Amino acid sequence: MAIRIDGKAVSAQVLDNVATDAALFEQQFGLKPGLAVVLVGSDPASQVYVRNKIARATESGLNSIEHRLPADTTQDTLNQLVAELNADPSVHGILVQLPLPEHLDEDQIIRAIDPAKDVDGFHPVNVGALHIGEESLEPCTPQGCMIMLEQTLGNLSGKHAVVVGRSNIVGKPMAAMLLRASCTVTIVHSRTPNAAELASQADIVVAAVGRPEMIGADWVKPGATVIDVGINVIERNGQRKLVGDVDYAAVEPLAYAITPVPGGVGPMTIACLMKNTLTAARRLQSAS
Numbered sequence: 601m602a603i604r605i606d607g608k609a610v611s612a613q614v615l616d617n618v619a620t621d622a623a624l625f626e627q628q629f630g631l632k633p634g635l636a637v638v639l640v641g642s643d644p645a646s647q648v649y650v651r652n653k654i655a656r657a658t659e660s661g662l663n664s665i666e667h668r669l670p671a672d673t674t675q676d677t678l679n680q681l682v683a684e685l686n687a688d689p690s691v692h693g694i695l696v697q698l699p700l701p702e703h704l705d706e707d708q709i710i711r712a713i714d715p716a717k718d719v720d721g722f723h724p725v726n727v728g729a730l731h732i733g734e735e736s737l738e739p740c741t742p743q744g745c746m747i748m749l750e751q752t753l754g755n756l757s758g759k760h761a762v763v764v765g766r767s768n769i770v771g772k773p774m775a776a777m778l779l780r781a782s783c784t785v786t787i788v789h790s791r792t793p794n795a796a797e798l799a800s801q802a803d804i805v806v807a808a809v810g811r812p813e814m815i816g817a818d819w820v821k822p823g824a825t826v827i828d829v830g831i832n833v834i835e836r837n838g839q840r841k842l843v844g845d846v847d848y849a850a851v852e853p854l855a856y857a858i859t860p861v862p863g864g865v866g867p868m869t870i871a872c873l874m875k876n877t878l879t880a881a882r883r884l885q886s887a888s
Contacts, residue, residue, distance in 0.1 A: 603857035605748050605827075607864040611871035614747065615660050618874045622661035625881060632663035633881035635693040635719065635874075636685045640678065640704065641671035646697045653695070653870055660874045665691060671701050678704060679712055686714040689888070692881035693719035695873065716884055719876040721773070731776050737876050742774035744868025745806060745827050746781070752857045753804075753825060757782035762799045764788050764815065764845070765808035770829050774806050795819075807845035815846040817854055826851055826858040829865050 626632050635657050639650045650666070657664035667681060678696075685691045694717045700706050710718075715725035721739035729736035749756060761783040765771035771787060778785045783804065788795035799805050799819040805826045807815045812832035820826060830845030844861030852858055859865055 602826075602852045602855040603752065605752055605857050605859045605864060607744075607748065607859060607867045610748055610751060611744070611867035614868070614871040614875055615656065618660045618662075618871075618878050621878055625878065625885075626661070629885050631690060632661060633693070633878050634663040634665060634688075634691045635695065635877045636665040636667065636688075636691045638667045638669065638678075638681065638685075638694070638696045640669045640673050640697070641701050643699070646699075650697055653873060656870050656874055657877070662874060662877055663690070673701075673704070675704055675708070678709060682709060682712045686712075686717065689884075691717065692884050693717055693873075693877035695719055716887075717880055719873055719880055721876065722769070727768070727773070730773055733780060737880060738777070738872075739769060739773045740872035740876060741770050741829060741865060741869045742777050743872040743875075744865055745774060745829065746777050747872070748859065748865075748868060749804065749825065749827065750781075756804070758784070759803040760784045760786070760801060761804040761806065762786045762788060762802035763806045763808065764795065764799060764819075765806075765810075765829075767808065770808040774808065778804070778806075809845050811845055812843050813845070813847040815851065817847070817850040820851050820854050822854050823856045824854070826855045827865065828859050828861050831861060831866060 622633055637650055637653055654664045654666055685694045694713050696709050710722045715723045718726055718737050721737045726736040730738055761778045763771050763775045766787055766789045775785045775787050786798055788798050796819045800821050803824055805820055805824055808829035812834050826846055828844035828846040832843050834841055834843055842862050
């Protein structure tokens with residue numbers, strides 16, 4: 601039976617550390633690390649995500665600043681708000697919840713955020729810094745995956761890791777972080793002809809493709825550690841169910857360790873957002 605990597609427990613440790621360090625930050629500088637969250641429109645999933653982020657920020661001793669804008673907000677209005685948050689010394693982290701309404705340019709907004717306040721780690725400056733090994737704010741989901749991997753396996757040096765998926769948000773930065781940890785890294789994707797065969801040779805498999813239960817037993821060698829980033833809603837036996845990109849029932853008997861869905865990577869993403877906000881606050885205050 602595989603070790604079940606409990607993302608809720610690990611994220612609680614991260615948040616406890618953030619709360620302790622945020623209190624020290626407030627004592628030293630006389631203000632709380634500030635996280636501004638911008639939500640445009642009323643997408644139900646986005647509303648849930650924002651509510652959870654605001655709740656975790658408050659629990660962690662951060663100052664959460666929420667901006668809710670109507671769905672018909674113009675690009676100029678959103679750009680102006682981001683510019684104001686960039687200039688506000690009480691705001692250390694800026695998160696514009698994605699996806700945005702179709703008429704708004706997401707890339708333009710990501711580039712408009714000050715890289716020093718880009719707690720999502722999506723700005724090209726932070727992306728580039730990650731890939732060349734310089735100090736940066738790192739994307740939250742792969743950062744959370746790395747914390748769980750290192751807690752479970754210790755030193756990752758020399759391990760073969762296969763990342764399934766090549767998105768800018770998870771796949772590519774995940775590969776960069778694994779490479780930095782001295783893993784041998786392979787990325788497989790929709791055009792890879794022998795993806796399952798390659799994955800089945802890996803010590804670590806990170807699944808981030810957005811296809812429910814795609815990764816079956818033939819993708820995983822016995823004793824591998826499997827990180828499932830996917831969150832998919834399916835209907836089974838007349839009921840809606842949340843599943844990952846990994847067929848948990850098929851893979852769990854083979855693996856050394858595996859993350860469940862829900863309760864695996866998901867909680868780590870928000871915890872690392874809080875961690876990034878504290879990191880950004882420290883760097884900004886030190887530079888001022």
